[in-house]
Amino acid sequence: MTLSDGARVLALRCEPKVNGLARHMSRESFEQLPGYAGLPDDVKDLEIAATVRHGVRLFLRRVTEPHPGPGGLRLFRERAAQRAEEGMPLHLLLRSHALGVYVLWQLLRETAEPGEEGALIELVDLLLRSHHSLVGAVAETYMDERSALEAEQRERRRSLIRGFLDGTLEPGRALLEQLGLDGPALVLAVVLEPSADAGAEPGDADQGGAEPGGPEPGNAVTIRRRMRRIQTVLDQGFGAELLFLFDAGAGRAVVPRGCEPPGDLAERLTRACGAEVRIAAVPAATPEAVPEASRTAVEILRVARTCGLPPGLHVLDDVLLEFHLSRPGPSSHRIAALLDPVAGRPELLRTLRTHLAQHQDRRLTAALLGLHPNTVDNRLAKLTELTGLDPSSPRGAALAIAALLLRDTAAGPDGASAAG
Known part of the structure; x- marks a missing residue:
């Protein structure tokens, strides 16, 4: 889009006001946004003001350069990633950009002189048409960065939980504080029965899949979805977010405070994922006893299946003799x-x-x-x-x-x- 000479003249008159506009936005206009007032002064005066200056000058440059080269949005992407890493809410970031557009419109309106209404309309039209690209780039980068950060946090937490359950991490005070454990706990082991139709979701019986009792098709996506449903049911059943770790249809969880499992827990799990579920529960008197309880729970599942017990909730007393007989020894x-x-x-x-x-x-x-x-x-x-x-x-x-x-x-x- 080629702008008129009048629009270019109006834009040039706004150039000397960019620095003042940046200070005004970063120190006055944005203060009305919820959460903005609590930001550090250096973030407002340096980073946000610099971003405003860059954005306004980028817009004014488009008046004379209708097709600017690539890289104009790079600073906005960098700032969006930085705000995501710092934990700034996305709504605050997007509101600041929307409010920035409004304040820039005010500057154009105040700078326009009588007879320049047509030029003002051209600049506002350009401003509104270019804003969606900016907001799209900012939101996309922010979400990508948050996803990457959350994935790192999940993996770090999984590593902590795995090390704790396996006994490879010493359950010191720092680790227990991170995991939220400070007393007795209940350790759970859960597994999807291999005879379950892992190729279909609940309600998908007409879609085909493995025959009951037949080989499991190994649909990794379906198994992950079912394990997440199991995690949701466990969280709801115990009224807390559990430390849950799962791999390939089997999982382990730690329930803080050592709550007793609901009597219908196995039925709830089966209904939630549309497959038979076997679960074992072992109490741990202290956090230090959790790794041994985890190994015992996994072994209870194996012994229960070997002994032909039907899927459901198992405790050690259910397989006490068989568990003892399965312990390796000299004979x-x-x-x-x-x-x-x-x-x-x-x-x-x-x-x-x-x-x-x-x-x-x-x-x-x-x-x-x-x-x-x-x-x-x-x-x-x-x-x-x-x-x-x-x-x-x-x-x-x-x-x-x-x-x-x-x-x-x-x-x-x-x-x-x-x-x-």
């Missing part, structure tokens, strides 16, 4: 080796695991495995023949449970499922 390798003769017979291991989980009910075991009860009997007889373990006797059942748990412990999470 562990010999007990685990009792099942070596059937290591290549996954159908026998699966039948044994299901049979023990169903309290040695042959008909229920058969129904769950899709077999005839006689087939269950034949498989268990074959297992007894090969291993010498008789799961129908109390001692044989205890040894079989211990062997399964110890083999799972040695194999790790993946080995547990592979073993049937």
Whole structure:
């Protein structure tokens, strides 16, 4: 857009007033904005005044240079990033720019002489058309900087929580103050069941996805969304923002003050994410006991799943014997080796695991495995023949449970499922 000679003359008459206008804006006009009065004087007199001078001169330059070169908005972007880092609210930053446009319009109006109404309209038109580019650049840079800062803060907090839960960070006073812990706590471990349909969101049954009980499709976005919903339910259930850490469908959380979990917590979690959820709760008498409680909670989940307990809320008493039997010791390798003769017979291991989980009910075991009860009997007889373990006797059942748990412990999470 080419401006008239009259508009250029009016703009030139405003040039000598730029410094005074910058002082006026930074010290008087902006004082009416909420929160501005509390800014340091050097920020007002140096940074904000310099930005005003740059902006006004950039506008006046556009009168004679309709197509200025790149870089005119660089200072505004730099200042927006700086204000974001300092924590200035975005609304205050944008209000200052909007008010700056109004004060500049006042300067143009006061400088215009009779007969220059047309020139004044041209300059105001240019001012309003160029303002949206400035505001867009400022808002975009501010939001980008805030996102980057918040991502850094989240990652720093995650690292602190991870180190605290894993026991790699000493729970000193400074760390505990940052995490908001000063007494007893409740440690939670939570995991999405692998049989859950992780490929569909709640209400998306018609969209297809994994078959129930089938392999998990590994939709990372869906899993993250579900874990965030779990975090929201936990925060609401305990009435506080918990220290929550999750990775790939499994998470750990610390509840300050050691609150008891709501009785329907597992049901709430399942409803929220549309998948079965298993959760373990272990109290920690002091912050220093949290890492051990975290390891215990994770182990409770593994033992509960291995023993065939249905998804839900578990505590140590639910798996007390099995937890004890799964602890490594001098005899562990010999007990685990009792099942070596059937290591290549996954159908026998699966039948044994299901049979023990169903309290040695042959008909229920058969129904769950899709077999005839006689087939269950034949498989268990074959297992007894090969291993010498008789799961129908109390001692044989205890040894079989211990062997399964110890083999799972040695194999790790993946080995547990592979073993049937």
